[in-house]
Amino acid sequence: MLHSHHHIQSPARSGVQTGVDEPLIALVGQPNMGKSTLFNLLTGLNQHVGNWPGKTVEHREGHFMGGTARLVDLPGTYSLTANSPEEVITREFILREKPGVVVAVVSAANLERSLYLVAELTALNAPLVVALNMMDVAAQEGIQVEAHVLEAALGVPVIPMVAAKASGVSRMLQVVEDVLAGKIIPCPNTPEVRSDHKEMLNQIEELIEAHVPDPYPLNWVSLKLLEGDIEVTRMIQQALPAADWQKVHDILRQHDDAYMAVASGRYQWISRMLSAAMHRPHKGQIGLTERLDRWAVHPFWGLVILALILGTVYALTFAVGAPIQAWLDQTIIIPLGDLAASTLSGAPLWVRGMIVDGLIGGVGSVLTFLPILVIFFAAFAFLEDVGYMARAAYVMDSFMHVMGLHGKSFLPLFLGFGCNVPAVMGTRVIDSRPARLVTIMIAPFVPCTARMAVIAFIAPAFFGENAVWVSWGLVLLSLVVLVLSGTLLNKIFFKGERSAFIMEMPLYHVPNARTIGLSVWQRSLSFVRKAGTAILAMALLVWVFSYLPNGDLNTSYLAQFGKFLEPVGSWMGFDWRLMVSLITSFPAKENIVATLGVLFGSSADSGLTGMLAANYSTATALALLVVTVLFIPCISTVAVQKQETNSWGWTLLGIALMLGVSFAAGAATYHIGLVMGLG
Amino acid sequence: MAGTEQPTTLTGILPGESATILEFKGGQAVNNRLASLGFTPGVRVTIVQNFHSGPLIVTVRGTRVALGRGEAAKIIVEQG
Numbered sequence: 001m002l003h004s005h006h007h008i009q010s011p012a013r014s015g016v017q018t019g020v021d022e023p024l025i026a027l028v029g030q031p032n033m034g035k036s037t038l039f040n041l042l043t044g045l046n047q048h049v050g051n052w053p054g055k056t057v058e059h060r061e062g063h064f065m066g067g068t069a070r071l072v073d074l075p076g077t078y079s080l081t082a083n084s085p086e087e088v089i090t091r092e093f094i095l096r097e098k099p100g101v102v103v104a105v106v107s108a109a110n111l112e113r114s115l116y117l118v119a120e121l122t123a124l125n126a127p128l129v130v131a132l133n134m135m136d137v138a139a140q141e142g143i144q145v146e147a148h149v150l151e152a153a154l155g156v157p158v159i160p161m162v163a164a165k166a167s168g169v170s171r172m173l174q175v176v177e178d179v180l181a182g183k184i185i186p187c188p189n190t191p192e193v194r195s196d197h198k199e200m201l202n203q204i205e206e207l208i209e210a211h212v213p214d215p216y217p218l219n220w221v222s223l224k225l226l227e228g229d230i231e232v233t234r235m236i237q238q239a240l241p242a243a244d245w246q247k248v249h250d251i252l253r254q255h256d257d258a259y260m261a262v263a264s265g266r267y268q269w270i271s272r273m274l275s276a277a278m279h280r281p282h283k284g285q286i287g288l289t290e291r292l293d294r295w296a297v298h299p300f301w302g303l304v305i306l307a308l309i310l311g312t313v314y315a316l317t318f319a320v321g322a323p324i325q326a327w328l329d330q331t332i333i334i335p336l337g338d339l340a341a342s343t344l345s346g347a348p349l350w351v352r353g354m355i356v357d358g359l360i361g362g363v364g365s366v367l368t369f370l371p372i373l374v375i376f377f378a379a380f381a382f383l384e385d386v387g388y389m390a391r392a393a394y395v396m397d398s399f400m401h402v403m404g405l406h407g408k409s410f411l412p413l414f415l416g417f418g419c420n421v422p423a424v425m426g427t428r429v430i431d432s433r434p435a436r437l438v439t440i441m442i443a444p445f446v447p448c449t450a451r452m453a454v455i456a457f458i459a460p461a462f463f464g465e466n467a468v469w470v471s472w473g474l475v476l477l478s479l480v481v482l483v484l485s486g487t488l489l490n491k492i493f494f495k496g497e498r499s500a501f502i503m504e505m506p507l508y509h510v511p512n513a514r515t516i517g518l519s520v521w522q523r524s525l526s527f528v529r530k531a532g533t534a535i536l537a538m539a540l541l542v543w544v545f546s547y548l549p550n551g552d553l554n555t556s557y558l559a560q561f562g563k564f565l566e567p568v569g570s571w572m573g574f575d576w577r578l579m580v581s582l583i584t585s586f587p588a589k590e591n592i593v594a595t596l597g598v599l600f601g602s603s604a605d606s607g608l609t610g611m612l613a614a615n616y617s618t619a620t621a622l623a624l625l626v627v628t629v630l631f632i633p634c635i636s637t638v639a640v641q642k643q644e645t646n647s648w649g650w651t652l653l654g655i656a657l658m659l660g661v662s663f664a665a666g667a668a669t670y671h672i673g674l675v676m677g678l679g
Numbered sequence: 680m681a682g683t684e685q686p687t688t689l690t691g692i693l694p695g696e697s698a699t700i701l702e703f704k705g706g707q708a709v710n711n712r713l714a715s716l717g718f719t720p721g722v723r724v725t726i727v728q729n730f731h732s733g734p735l736i737v738t739v740r741g742t743r744v745a746l747g748r749g750e751a752a753k754i755i756v757e758q759g
Binding site: 079081083113116228259260264289293297390393394398406407431500502503504505507 | 722730
């Protein structure tokens with residue numbers, strides 16, 4: 001789900017790799033088949049996560065079999081029709097890179113549907129091996145699968161396994177080696193189109209036969225034309241003489257239900273494959289999933305359960321994360337700063353300031369946020385791996401409709417409570433671009449841990465014991481603004497259109513520690529790389545402007561800029577110091593407190609709260625809190641917004657939206673406060 | 680809702696009941712996605728959950744699938 005700036009050479013473009021003799025093996029499979037578990041098991045930490053070139057689709061690649069072979073984890077897809085970039089990446093990779101073995105991961109507990117992708121793969125003429133995963137889950141659901149019968153029917157090796165328990169994997173590796181060595185030659189039995197469309201398929205094949213570009217197989221291209229595949233249709237339209245294309249087009253127009261004939265043909269083939277290989281002796285058995293779902297997806301109890309789970313995750317994050325955060329600060333960051341200050345005592349003042357305040361301060365903010373994020377990521381990965389996340393999306397679907405979104409958008413937004421950066425990246429689970437754009441735009445309205453930390457510092461200074469209620473009010477306010485903005489964006493830009501909600505509800509299963517561990521590791525690494533560099537760079541930049549021209553923040557360029565902005569600030573009751581603090585919150589939100597500390601010449605632990613209370617009215621404080629939760633997100637979030645929308649227009653619109661909303665809400669709060677006598 | 684054996688939409692089928700899919704009224708992109716998850720004409724589906732509002736859950740070819748109400752309303756079925 002995350003992106004790292006680790007550059008991976010584009011396999012799709014460069015056929016030639018450094019090791020020419022290195023065998024290439026590809027893993028394919030539908031979502032929820034345990035493909036990632038198998039990939040993690042085979043490669044361990046010997047893997048790289050990045051993006052497919054030019055796409056916001058995760059690219060995972062590693063080495064296995066003692067480092068001698070390359071393993072590429074192709075994106076999880078239900079089919080190979082060009083509905084989204086994932087399908088195109090998968091089929092192009094298999095056709096162009098010609099992996100030595102294509103391992104298709106299927107679930108024994110979900111065989112009928114998971115063989116659909118295998119049915120599609122047989123048309124690509126790739127050396128296919130089927131990894132029959134989740135044998136344990138199948139047994140638990142009362143399903144028996146006979147692998148050797150299936151193998152005989154399919155014509156390709158079928159290896160039963162439980163990837164989560166590493167069983168069956170050594171056999172699979174042996175089979176992969178045998179296929180590479182040519183000892184086993186898979187000859188898959190291929191499905192045919194439903195009989196009433198065979199003639200039509202033949203006509204099309206005859207018309208396009210001489211024009212199909214390399215490396216696309218004729219039969220596969222014809223099937224994709226019947227299925228109405230956008231990319232293949234465009235390709236053939238360009239390759240064909242106009243008159244021939246017109247004929248093809250007319251045939252396709254006459255049979256606009258052809259895609260169903262193709263799909264039905266595949267399912268008929270699957271039924272034949274399974275008739276002898278799969279048994280379900282206890283048909284009426286109520287599985288674990290059914291029992292749990294009676295509660296988890298109930299319109300009322302489902303929401304209660306979701307609220308309890310989210311509450312627990314949030315409480316856990318702070319109960320465990322905050323002490324570690326404080327400990328890191330006390331034992332690493334502060335001593336490091338002191339050490340640097342004393343070591344550099346002979347150095348010029350600006351060098352010392354830049355390193356101690358700029359560099360170490362910046363590293364500190366990245367490092368101290370990590371514990372909270374790690375716990376949050378772990379909880380998220382756990383819920384994902386168990387199979388709960390689809391249920392959360394389901395119960396939130398009705399609510400998300402208000403914004404023209406559907407349940408899947410809820411998951412990234414939830415992740416936003418930890419940090420907005422993974423939230424924006426997490427929008428990749430949403431299939432339609434309009435829904436994805438709206439979610440990316442509103443994700444920064446979810447109050448992240450950094451903003452909550454600022455609120456936790458400022459609110460008690462003014463509201464004492466009532467600070468808790470003020471904080472809850474601010475969270476509620478952000479969520480209301482989030483819903484309003486989402487609704488508005490959807491109305492303005494997408495005319496209230498809503499994307500289709502079709503989502504598999506996977507079977508619940510026992511979580512796998514390795515899968516969760518690697519997910520946390522990669523997300524954390526990605527955060528440190530992405531957020532770390534951005535925060536650090538901006539921290540240094542802000543420091544430089546706060547130092548120049550003569551080493552005093554109160555007369556610095558930054559202060560001059562703050563004074564220039566003071567007229568705008570006055571709408572919200574802000575003086576130049578508060579405006580400067582807001583500007584410095586751009587690299588990292590918690591800088592607000594640090595900057596105020598410098599401006600008032602007192603550190604956060606000593607008298608700053610008192611100084612604030614003495615200098616600002618309650619109305620101003622309320623406005624400051626409101627602006628803080630709604631203000632433009634940190635630089636890292638903006639950077640991933642640009643990356644994920646792939647558009648400066650949307651990125652700038654997001655900034656403008658949050659700037660406008662935060663100042664408007666701040667000004668309104670201030671004036672209401674004045675009217676209520678809080679001046 | 681409509682009596683048995685009269686074509687209706689998936690939203691008209693009650694939890695625990697089954698229906699056979701007749702045709703799809705949605706756009707092709709949605710239909711392609713439905714097909715890849717197992718929804719094809721002639722297949723029998725069982726409704727797991729269907730309250731008066733909100734998305735449905737159906738079992739198709741051994742898989743549980745959540746369907747938005749709007750999507751389910753475009754799937755024409757015959758009860759039984």
